[in-house]
Structures are given as C-alpha cells and as structure tokens.
Amino acid sequence: MTGPINVRELAPGTSIVLVDGSRAEIVDNPGDGVWLFARYLSSPRDPTLIGQEGMIFAQDVAALGEPTTT
Amino acid sequence: MAMKGSRGYRSGLVDLQAGEISREIFVNEDIYAEEQERIFARAWLHVGHESQIPKPGDYFVSSMGEESVILCRDRASRIHVFLNSCRHRGMKVCRYDEGTAAVFTCPYHGWSFGTDGRLVGVPYFREAYHSRLDKEKWGLIEVAQLANYKGSIWATWDPAAPSFTEYLGGFTRYLDLQLDGWDGREAQAEVLCGVQKWLVPCNWKFPAENFSGDTYHNISHRSVDLAGIGPSGAGRRDMGERDVSRKLHVCIPDRGHQTILYVLPAERLPPPAYMNAPIVAEYFRHCEEEKRRRRGEEARLVGAPGEIFPNTALLSRQPRTMAGWHPRGPHQTECWRWYFVDRDAPGEVKQFLRDYYIRYSGPAGMTEQDDMENWNYAHAASRGTIARRHPYNYDQGSGTAVTDYEYQGLSVPGEVIDLTEVQSSEQPMRNFYRRWAEFMEAGDWSQLATWRGSERKAAE
Numbered sequence: 001m002t003g004p005i006n007v008r009e010l011a012p013g014t015s016i017v018l019v020d021g022s023r024a025e026i027v028d029n030p031g032d033g034v035w036l037f038a039r040y041l042s043s044p045r046d047p048t049l050i051g052q053e054g055m056i057f058a059q060d061v062a063a064l065g066e067p068t069t070t
Numbered sequence: 071m072a073m074k075g076s077r078g079y080r081s082g083l084v085d086l087q088a089g090e091i092s093r094e095i096f097v098n099e100d101i102y103a104e105e106q107e108r109i110f111a112r113a114w115l116h117v118g119h120e121s122q123i124p125k126p127g128d129y130f131v132s133s134m135g136e137e138s139v140i141l142c143r144d145r146a147s148r149i150h151v152f153l154n155s156c157r158h159r160g161m162k163v164c165r166y167d168e169g170t171a172a173v174f175t176c177p178y179h180g181w182s183f184g185t186d187g188r189l190v191g192v193p194y195f196r197e198a199y200h201s202r203l204d205k206e207k208w209g210l211i212e213v214a215q216l217a218n219y220k221g222s223i224w225a226t227w228d229p230a231a232p233s234f235t236e237y238l239g240g241f242t243r244y245l246d247l248q249l250d251g252w253d254g255r256e257a258q259a260e261v262l263c264g265v266q267k268w269l270v271p272c273n274w275k276f277p278a279e280n281f282s283g284d285t286y287h288n289i290s291h292r293s294v295d296l297a298g299i300g301p302s303g304a305g306r307r308d309m310g311e312r313d314v315s316r317k318l319h320v321c322i323p324d325r326g327h328q329t330i331l332y333v334l335p336a337e338r339l340p341p342p343a344y345m346n347a348p349i350v351a352e353y354f355r356h357c358e359e360e361k362r363r364r365r366g367e368e369a370r371l372v373g374a375p376g377e378i379f380p381n382t383a384l385l386s387r388q389p390r391t392m393a394g395w396h397p398r399g400p401h402q403t404e405c406w407r408w409y410f411v412d413r414d415a416p417g418e419v420k421q422f423l424r425d426y427y428i429r430y431s432g433p434a435g436m437t438e439q440d441d442m443e444n445w446n447y448a449h450a451a452s453r454g455t456i457a458r459r460h461p462y463n464y465d466q467g468s469g470t471a472v473t474d475y476e477y478q479g480l481s482v483p484g485e486v487i488d489l490t491e492v493q494s495s496e497q498p499m500r501n502f503y504r505r506w507a508e509f510m511e512a513g514d515w516s517q518l519a520t521w522r523g524s525e526r527k528a529a530e
Binding site: 030034035055058 | 171172173175177180182190191193194
C-alpha cells in the first residue's frame with residue numbers, strides 16, 4: 001500500500017490515475033494541495049470527458065502513470 | 071449601556087452645540103458593535119491600490135471594518151473585492167497577505183473559487199452532492215460597489231450608497247493631491263514596497279480624529295522636530311510651506327471629510343524640501359515647475375494630513391502616505407500604512423523617500439510613535455467608570471468657520487478656518503463626529519445623503 005500522493009509536487013505533463021479508473025494529464029497545478037487542472041485521457045465512467053479539462057480533487061488521485069491492471 | 075436612549079447620538083453622546091463628546095463612543099462595546107453595522111457596512115472604505123495587483127491572478131488581502139477581504143485581479147484583468155470567507159463553513163480562503171493565485175481554495179473542506187469569485191471546485195460534487203449544488207449561487211461574496219479612483223480601490227457593502235465621487239463631494243480635490251503626479255499629471259502614484267501593519271490599544275476613532283487635522287498636538291512631536299528628522303535635516307518636515315503659506319482647516323460639510331491645507335501665495339512655488347539630497351531636490355524642483363505649468367493656480371495647494379470618513383487618512387506632501395484604521399474591537403486598532411511615489415520617479419528618489427518615510431511614519435517612525443503613545447494612554451484613561459462620566463471638550467474655534475474662503479484669487483470651498491494666526495481649531499473633529507452621529511442615527515442612505523436635498527433646492 002502506498003501513502004497519499006503529494007499533489008503539490010506534480011508538474012504539468014504528469015499522468016495521473018483517478019479513483020474511478022480515469023486517466024488524466026496535468027495541465028496546471030495551483031499548488032494549493034487540494035486541486036489539479038487536468039485533461040482527461042480516458043474515463044470508464046463517462047467517455048464524453050475524454051479531451052476535456054477539469055478540476056481534479058486531490059483525494060481523487062489514486063496513482064501516478066498508467067493504471068494498475070489486476 | 072450608559073447614555074443610551076432618548077438623548078440619541080447627536081444630542082446626547084455627540085453634543086456639538088456644547089462642544090462635548092462622551093467618552094462612551096470610544097470605549098462602549100455596544101456602540102462599537104453598532105458602528106460595524108451602521109458605519110463600516112454602509113460607508114465607502116479604502117481597500118488598496120491597483121499597483122499592488124498589476125497582473126491577472128494577483129491578490130492583496132485587505133480589510134473592510136472587521137472583515138477580511140480579498141482585492142484581486144481575475145483572468146480577464148477585472149478588479150474584484152470579495153469577502154475572505156468560504157461559503158461552505160466560513161474558513162478564510164486566503165491566508166497570505168499578498169501573492170498570485172489561479173484559485174482560492176478553502177483548506178477546510180476544499181471548496182475552490184476562481185479569481186472572479188465563482189465556485190469552481192467542490193469535492194465530491196458528483197458523488198456527495200449528486201451534481202445538484204448550484205455553483206452559481208455559492209460564489210464568494212462580492213462587495214456591492216467598487217470604485218477605482220485614479221488607481222486607488224474603494225468599496226462598499228451597501229448597494230444604496232451613492233457613487234464614490236458623490237460620496238467624496240468636494241474632497242476629490244485633496245485625494246487628487248495624493249494620487250496625481252508630483253508634476254501634475256493625473257494618476258501617477260504607485261505603492262512603494264509593502265504595507266506596514268501594527269496594533270495600537272486604542273479605539274479606531276483616536277487616529278481618525280488625529281489625522282482629521284489635529285494641529286493642537288504638535289507639542290507631542292517637539293522632540294522629533296528638535297532632532298530634525300525631516301528630509302532637509304533640520305526643523306519640521308513642512309516648515310518651508312508653513313512659513314510662506316496660509317494654513318487652513320478645510321471641512322466638507324455633510325460628508326465628514328476634512329484636511330489641513332497649505333495655500334501658497336500667487337506665483338509662488340513650494341520652498342525646497344530635500345536639501346540633504348541634491349538629486350532629489352532637483353527632481354522635485356523640476357516636478358513643481360511642471361505642476362505649475364500643467365495645473366496653474368491649482369498648483370498652489372499643498373496637501374497635509376486629512377481624513378476621508380470613516381477610517382482613511384491622507385498625507386499627500388511628505389511623507390506621501392495613506393493609512394487605514396481598522397477596528398479590532400472597541401479597545402484595539404490595526405493600523406495600516408501605504409507609502410506612495412510617482413511610478414516613473416528615478417530609483418534614487420524612491421530609495422531616498424523610502425528611508426525618509428519609514429523614519430517618519432509607521433510603527434518604527436519617530437513621529438507616529440509619539441501619536442501612538444497619546445492614543446494608547448488616552449484610551450486607557452477613558453475606560454474607567456468615573457472617567458466615562460466626563461465628556462471630552464471639542465469647543466476650540468466653534469463658530470469661526472467661513473464658507474467663502476479665498477486667498478489671492480484661489481477659492482477654497484467648504485467650511486474653512488484660517489489657522490495661520492490662530493494656530494489650531496477643532497472644526498475638523500466636529501465635522502468628523504457630526505458625520506459619525508449621522509451614520510449612527512440614519513436608517514439608510516436616503517437619510518445619509520443629506521446634501522441631495524439642498525442640491526435639489528438650489529436647482530429649483
């Protein structure tokens with residue numbers, strides 16, 4: 001089990017995996033430790049999100065990089 | 071509460087006919103609480119200067135009465151003033167003095183607001199709120215009106231308040247002395263360095279009335295004058311203009327604004343004032359000549375301490391500074407001081423003035439320390455049961471103001487007392503407290519805009 005990710009350290013261009021399985025790429029980081037601005041690369045929950053930018057809550061960031069397959 | 075009831079503020083606690091004001095208005099906690107609603111929630115208040123937020127995303131956390139507010143510039147470069155309090159549970163959404171941000175995020179539960187005030191981020195919006203929260207309704211609380219007057223930012227919570235320039239009335243002439251350039255060009259001021267902030271254990275009205283134009287307390291500063299901290303190194307900072315000008319108290323009736331003012335003789339430029347620094351002296355000599363060329367006779371006005379009701383002080387000549395007296399309970403005031411220079415002044419001039427300004431004003435300024443000591447002990451000595459029974463005296467110069475003052479062809483509207491021979495009056499304080507009483511009694515701005523009736527009659 002890994003600890004929480006320090007989202008303040010994530011630079012634009014970093015790929016993240018969200019708790020719902022979506023993947024996104026960070027486009028801006030306000031540095032408040034709470035939010036990231038990111039563009040969706042995939043979303044099993046809502047495919048219409050792909051390509052859109054949105055605000056990602058820090059608690060929704062599950063991992064960095066590609067999603068882990070089990 | 072003592073002295074409350076049928077006597078009212080104007081005829082009881084503030085009795086200008088008798089020249090008496092009760093100490094209760096300085097120390098009574100109920101009156102203090104009423105001031106927050108009746109004065110600070112309705113008046114125009116100074117928030118900051120646009121040079122403090124030059125770029126999109128820049129912010130400066132300021133104060134309106136007891137309230138923390140955010141002065142910021144949004145992505146489209148529009149200026150806003152918001153209550154610094156999350157709409158969810160009230161936490162401050164910005165806890166820094168100043169900076170640059172893409173969003174203001176509440177550290178409590180994570181609600182996040184854009185620099186235009188809109189609620190843009192709600193944790194678990196889809197899951198916990200089922201996407202039903204109306205984000206448009208829950209943005210940051212914005213002031214009812216905002217004014218950018220020559221770069222200075224003012225705001226009021228009251229949508230019914232008159233425009234800022236109507237609120238100022240004839241006092242725009244003296245705020246212009248603060249914000250226009252030394253050489254007479256419009257709106258040249260910028261804030262020099264940061265804002266000094268410090269606490270003084272006194273009611274906010276002590277500094278407010280002092281900067282309304284108290285020339286009677288000059289004895290307090292005698293040691294500073296003897297030390298010669300002025301920019302020429304000897305005597306008072308304003309000795310040059312004082313010795314050649316008419317020295318006035320100018321009050322704007324109905325508005326509660328007032329100032330000391332020097333009026334130079336016709337064809338006379340202000341005497342040199344920076345004799346210890348030849349480059350600075352030459353710069354100001356050039357500026358004064360340019361100002362006379364651009365402004366003509368108006369350039370004969372030399373600004374001095376003044377007060378815009380309720381809690382903003384001006385000093386346009388030197389040190390060129392504005393101050394805010396933020397109430398922090400009946401017995402404490404948070405003083406803020408901004409310093410100004412012309413934005414295109416040479417670096418050497420700015421550096422010289424920076425050194426002089428902080429030597430004179432602010433928490434470490436030698437002159438302001440004298441003032442703070444007076445306010446501190448006067449307040450403490452007015453809190454006791456016996457002390458409260460005895461009013462202060464404000465009778466000095468009662469009945470001697472004129473409304474048609476003119477000096478060598480230059481008219482000065484307002485209620486004016488020429489101090490050149492009499493040295494001192496308390497007309498500015500009476501003007502300030504007359505307005506204070508009106509605010510404390512009036513139900514709304516239809517009663518507070520007392521000048522509109524007489525203007526209507528004049529038009530008829």
